[in-house]
Each structure stands twice: as structure tokens, then as C-alpha cells.
Amino acid sequence: KLAVENSTLRQARRDRQLVSKRLLLNEDEEHLIFPQDIVSLLHKLQHSGTEKEAHLKALSKVLRDPAAQLTFIKHENSMHLLVGLLTGSNAQCRLQAVRCLHELSHSSHTNVAPACLPATPYLLTYLSGPSTKFTELCLYTLGNMCPDSDVVREKLLAQGIIPALASCIENQRHTLAVVEAAAFTLSQLLQARDAPEKIIPIVLKSTLPSHLLSVLTPDPQFGLAPAIECAWCLHYLICSTDDNKELLAQGALSQCSSLLVSLGGAVTEGNKEDGIELLIWPLLRCVGNILSSCPEEDLNAQLTDAHLPASLCALVQAYLHTLPALARETVWVLNNLTAHSTEFCSALLTLNLVPGLIQLLPFSQGINTMILRILANIAHKKKVFCVQLMQLGLLSALCATLKMADQEMVIQSLDILFMMTVSSPVVAEEFVRQDGLSLLEVLQYNGAAEMRQRSTYLLEKHLLSYQQHITVIVMQPYCLC
Secondary structure, three states: OEOOOHHHHHHHOOOOOOOOOOOEOOOOOOOOOOOOOHHHHHHHHHHOOOOHHHHHHHHHHHOOOHHHHHHHHHOOOHHHHHHHHHOOOOHHHHHHHHHHHHHHHOOOOOOHHHHOHHHHHHHHHHHHOOOHHHHHHHHHHHHHHHHHOHHHHHHHHHOOHHHHHHHHHHHOOOOHHHHHHHHHHHHHHHOOOOHHHHHHHHHHHOOHHHHHHHHOOOOHHHOHHHHHHHHHHHHHHHHHOOOOHHHHHOOHHHHHHHHHHHHHHHHHOOOOOOOHHHHHHHHHHHHHHHHOOOOHHHHHHHOOOOOHHHHHHHHHHHHOOOOHHHHHHHHHHHHHHHHHOHHHHHHHHHOOOHHHHHOOOOOOOOHHHHHHHHHHHHHHHOHHHHHHHHHOOHHHHHHHHOOOOOHHHHHHHHHHHHHHHHHOHHHHHHHHHOOHHHHHHHHHHHOOHHHHHHHHHHHHHHHHHHHHHHHHHHHOHHHHO
16 A cells, blocks of 8 residues: 555646655555664574565664664665665565665665665566566655656656556556556656756657557556546646657557546546545646647647537546536637637537536636637637627626626636627627626726726727617617517
8 A cells, every 4th residue: 555645646736847755565564663773683684594585674764763764874784784675585575675785765864875886787687577566666665766866767767667668568557556657756856947958858769658548448447547647647648848750650649538538527426536536637737738738729639529528528527516627627628619610609609508607607726718718719710719708698698708707807808808799790780789888987997907908999999889880770760660
């Protein structure tokens, strides 16, 4: 079991990159510190025969004490002794030696990880071994060592940690615990300060991206944890560069969006499996960020599933009250999607998803401003879309948002109103009928400078003539009948 709750660590990644450490424990033990003389234990290990395994087990428990960790690395030949047991012929001693290294790797002292460097070549070699438990321990030990030191990361890169991880995931594809541990170790590397220059180019040239994408499967039998770790790795890769040609060519956008569609469908059916939102989060980040680097002409080829807008809207509705931050990131993805694609703007209208978005305009926490951006994207694409938005009730909703105290909401509402009224006389006339001019006049005299400028321009250049036209029409007997 993991002593540190994985879901807590993953949730912390929502708002920032998080370098963390994880401690694996046996199922039958607790995270307790066992005070004992570490020098005495080392002496026993040097001279004992059949009891070495027991002494190693005791040492691993003692090494949970931060003070004992420092004592161990300062003691002469202590690491040499541990590496000797790690590479010996006794399998149980090898396992207990890795447990000792694992305890050391979890240390909060930054000088402990460099002291473990003599063991790293062997830990990397053992990643190709047959024992799942042993491989998992080696992976988490390596992953814990990565954040502490530039020297450690440089040594691991020189020793071939990237191809070792790629081979490990490929060979252990169906061993969930190992795939999760390998992806965790990779994520630790990808979050390093020098990752964009020294690590990510190597990763992109390896087979790791394709292996990470292969784990993103809607198959519920495969488990959420490996997919969550792999999705975060992809997120770090996508965010590291402006050009994601390699990942686009390997189908990253298609794969991530397809899985989002599957998860959106599951959530719509009421299946909110515990932790499913922890997978949705990095997938949204992947799709939203890679959309910004996808050439517009390639977008339709990359996004072949027309259900993506409906799935995103379903996720917004599902998490609006329980996880508003997740709902906000979902509408951010919708914004990026509609900014690039006339087809997906049309899909929101055709699938009758716009009324649901309009209903979200009263919500705060950044959701309503992002909804206005989506509606602006739709209005900007085609004049006929503006008429459709009017028919779906957007003008009356804008009349409400123009009264809000949030200046950003008012300015965005004015921008959408400008696009809609300029696009069609029908829209302009309808806005005047809904007494929109009085709202603009209030802003013209009482609003901030930017709002006054926009409202004045709308009134004087586009709408006052429609007021006269409508007055004349209303006075005709035909219109009164």
C-alpha cells in the first residue's frame, strides 16, 4: 500500500505541478519508526551469515527515522555494504536491500539521494526483472530520488533511465502497479526545472509517448491509477513546448479526446467512479493545451469524434456544484475547441447544447466569463450563427449580464452584442424590442471608461436607427392587429 495517499497528491496537481515522494509499505506493517542503534546493525550485517535478511529488514525500519538516514550515509562503507547486498545472490536480501534504499529515497534531506547514486545502475538494471514487487520498489525508489538533485537526474539520464522506463512500460503493459510506478517516476523527471532542455527532448524521441498513449484506454478493467499517471506525464510534455507536432502525429489529441468522450458518457449515465475526476483533470489539460498548438486545417482530422462537445457539456453539468474548478477547466477546453473550429461551433448549435451554456451565465468562479468567450467564438464564426443564438435566447441573457457588477462580464457581453447586431438587422431589432437601449444608455453615462466607449459606439453607430425603424412599424395599424 502507499503510505502517502495517492489521490491527495494527484488532486494537488490540479492547480500546479507537484513533485512528491511515495513510500511503499508491506500490507502487514504500519508506517512506524523503530529506534535502534544503526551502527550496531551495520556491524551485524558485515559479520552475520544466515541472519542478514532479518538485520536488513530491521535496518529498513530504522531508516524511516530522518536522523538515522543521516547517520547511515555518513557511516564509512555503509552504502558500499548495501550495494553489495543489493547485487548478491540471495533474492530475499536483494529485496530487503531495495527496501532500505527505498526508505532512504523518501528522506526529506536533500543530501541523502546523491549518497544513493552507487545503487542506481543496479536499480535500473532490475527494471527488466521478472518480479513485479521488486520492479515496483525500484521504480518508486528512483522516482523519489529525482527531485532532490540536479546531479542525481544527470546521472540517471546518463545511465539510461528514459529507455529503461520505456522498456519497462512496454514489457509490463498489463501489470498495473508497475505501469503506474513507471509513469510516476517519469512524471518526477518531467517536472524538473531543466526538463524542457535536458529531459523532454529525449523523452519525445523515445517510445515513451506512444506507450503513455496506449495506457489511456476506456477499458474499466485496466484501472484508473496507471491512466492518471500517464495522463499527467502527457500534460507535462504538452506544456513544455509550443510545437506539439510529434505528439499530434502520434494521435495524442485524438486519444485524449476519445477517452474524454467515454468518461463523459459514463458520467452522464451516473457512473462517477471514485477518483474518475482525477483522470478527467489531466485529460482536460492535455486536450485544451494541445488544441492551442494544433493547426486549424488539421483539427478535423485529429478530432474525429463529433460527440466531444456533448461530452464536455455533460462534464460541466455533472461537476458544476461539486467541483466547480473542474467545470471551469471543462469550459476552458470548450473555448479552445470553438476558437479553432467552425464545425464544433455548429455542433453546439445543432446538438442544442447552447441553451445549457446560456443557463450557466449566472455562475461565477470564472465559469460565466468562459461561457461568454465560447458564445463569442460562435458568434464570430458565421452571421447565421448570430441569428440562431438570438433564437435560443442569448439576447435576453445578455440583457441580464449587462447589469452585472463584474466589469469583465459586461465588456464581453458588449463585444458579443456588437458581433450579433452588426451581423443581422433582425438581431438588432430584437435587441431594441427587448429594451436593450436603456441598458446601454445606463452604461454610457455610469459605466467605466471602456464600457462607456463600447456602449456609445453601439448606440450611435448601429442601434439608434433601428429604434426609429421599430417606432414607425409599431405605429402602423397592421402591426397593432
